[in-house]
Amino acid sequence: MRIVIAKMSGFCMGVRRAVEMVLDAPAKQTEPICTYGPLIHNPQVLELLASKGIRALETIPECAAGTVLIRAHGVPPETKKRLKRAGFHVIDATCPRVIRVQSIIRKHARLGSAVIIVGEKDHPEVIGLLGYAGSRGHVVASIEELDALPAFDRAILVAQTTQNTAFYEKVRDWAGRRHPHYTVFETICDSTEKRQQEVQQLAAAVDAVIVVGGRESGNTRRLYEIARQSGKPAYLLESAADLEGIDLGPILAARSIGISAGASTPNWVIRKVIVGLEAMVFRHRSPLHKAVHAIMHTALLTNLVVAVAAGGLCYAAAQLQAVGPRLPFVLMSFLYVQSMHILNHLTGSRADRYNDPDRARFYERRRLPLTAAALVCGAAGLLIAFSQGLLPFMVLLVMSLMGLSYNLYLIPKSLAGFMFRRIRDIPGSKTVLIALAWAVATAALPPLSQPSADYGWTHAVVFLWTAGLVFVRTAFFDILDMQGDRLVGKETIAILLGEKKSLQLLKGLLVALIAGLPLAAALGIVPGLGVLLAACPACMLAIVLAYERGAILPGLRLEVWVESHLLLGGILALAWAWLR
Numbered sequence: 001m002r003i004v005i006a007k008m009s010g011f012c013m014g015v016r017r018a019v020e021m022v023l024d025a026p027a028k029q030t031e032p033i034c035t036y037g038p039l040i041h042n043p044q045v046l047e048l049l050a051s052k053g054i055r056a057l058e059t060i061p062e063c064a065a066g067t068v069l070i071r072a073h074g075v076p077p078e079t080k081k082r083l084k085r086a087g088f089h090v091i092d093a094t095c096p097r098v099i100r101v102q103s104i105i106r107k108h109a110r111l112g113s114a115v116i117i118v119g120e121k122d123h124p125e126v127i128g129l130l131g132y133a134g135s136r137g138h139v140v141a142s143i144e145e146l147d148a149l150p151a152f153d154r155a156i157l158v159a160q161t162t163q164n165t166a167f168y169e170k171v172r173d174w175a176g177r178r179h180p181h182y183t184v185f186e187t188i189c190d191s192t193e194k195r196q197q198e199v200q201q202l203a204a205a206v207d208a209v210i211v212v213g214g215r216e217s218g219n220t221r222r223l224y225e226i227a228r229q230s231g232k233p234a235y236l237l238e239s240a241a242d243l244e245g246i247d248l249g250p251i252l253a254a255r256s257i258g259i260s261a262g263a264s265t266p267n268w269v270i271r272k273v274i275v276g277l278e279a280m281v282f283r284h285r286s287p288l289h290k291a292v293h294a295i296m297h298t299a300l301l302t303n304l305v306v307a308v309a310a311g312g313l314c315y316a317a318a319q320l321q322a323v324g325p326r327l328p329f330v331l332m333s334f335l336y337v338q339s340m341h342i343l344n345h346l347t348g349s350r351a352d353r354y355n356d357p358d359r360a361r362f363y364e365r366r367r368l369p370l371t372a373a374a375l376v377c378g379a380a381g382l383l384i385a386f387s388q389g390l391l392p393f394m395v396l397l398v399m400s401l402m403g404l405s406y407n408l409y410l411i412p413k414s415l416a417g418f419m420f421r422r423i424r425d426i427p428g429s430k431t432v433l434i435a436l437a438w439a440v441a442t443a444a445l446p447p448l449s450q451p452s453a454d455y456g457w458t459h460a461v462v463f464l465w466t467a468g469l470v471f472v473r474t475a476f477f478d479i480l481d482m483q484g485d486r487l488v489g490k491e492t493i494a495i496l497l498g499e500k501k502s503l504q505l506l507k508g509l510l511v512a513l514i515a516g517l518p519l520a521a522a523l524g525i526v527p528g529l530g531v532l533l534a535a536c537p538a539c540m541l542a543i544v545l546a547y548e549r550g551a552i553l554p555g556l557r558l559e560v561w562v563e564s565h566l567l568l569g570g571i572l573a574l575a576w577a578w579l580r
């Protein structure tokens, strides 16, 4: 079964901006912080905001303190004034596209025009827009309601930004026929319009459609309606849990399934649905398919795949540096990465609750055996390092201690004036440190174990190459996890730079990595294997490009693909050694 995800799925610009503004507020604004009404229709996000002390204000008190954030839908001007009068510091996160409609309404209402708003009377955005029209505003939801309005000398028509485009076309025709002097403004947000067009095209191209989003969300419901009108089986799911309650027949029979999501649906909810769908399909396939899926899933959750990838990368690095015997180094890097990744998930898995709930559950339920496994792996790695000499042992020990202290408070909270109390508090530290730690484990330890090693360009080039590959791998996962990381306050490189710039940076780095080793091989710095190993960053570049084009979806397969490009290095090095 092929899963096709609509390009325009998940948070739109306005919702993303409002979510980011509210998450930034505790660091910049006077507390307590609240939002005027629930920020978005997603219970998990609201729960997380509540855990950060950010609650939703339903009524305006007489007297208040702190900061209130107006959500993307906007509010009537009178409400904003009342919030200020109550004593709140007001942050206006109204979407710029909604502000445009508010300005149109205000201008024409002042000029004496009647204002006809096409939308849902009870929708917060429409309530806000109506406030700008004053006594001249009328809300309609059907052609019958338009017919029932009196004829105005001057009138404008605007649509709620998430209105159905096909219906607004009918409204435009109605105005042209009945009141050609009315001015019809194009106010449907192009994000909504494109989303609706896309779901229509998607429905035509696949066998079934799943729309992910809150049932309370107007734009999600409209996407679902459009999908249903296509005649194909269509489902509206709030979360992956809803997969359990639907008629699976059409989904299991489908060769392709399209997934779209409303503008207030977080990425991790979409990802959970994709992962749940994949798992469900595997459960209904042959026992062999089921077994393969279960093995891969467990191997990913226990970090076995990433540890094997580290072993492969180490083998390639050792070959490039002509260091042997290679098995102890491969085992050392395998055990180090296995141990550190398990411990990292055990001590810092809050973001996993959103980005990868399966993993979070797995670690919560098996804390004891996983801790024991991590300690055994760590100790075994150190033992092997010791067998290779005191220097590799000391280096691995220091790295293990640094890895363990990553999530610990190194500066006590009682000491004031420190911005960074843990290593993880340093923005972008995770990505850089993982890249450096892997590079030491896979590329530096093998030559350090040689008593007569003569350090030179070869070691520097191989170190940088492995660090570069791991940096790209880790930063790419950071991009996939951006929304969950942001919610728990993680400052990854992807969050610092934004998705677009991060992807550009990764593509630039990959191009440099593709060219790097062949160039070094041409200069005689590394053996001819360097030319072959250009395939590793080239594969990763293909994965990044495929992800950008929506051809590969976040989930089990993508994770396996990303880790495999590192393992590929080991396989190529092995083939090279064998052929020679």
Ligand code: SF4
Binding pocket: 012, 013, 014, 015, 072, 073, 095, 096, 097, 098, 161, 162, 189, 190, 191, 192, 263
């Ligand atoms: S759907 Fe459009 S208008 Fe509405 S919040 Fe999103 S970007 Fe803004």
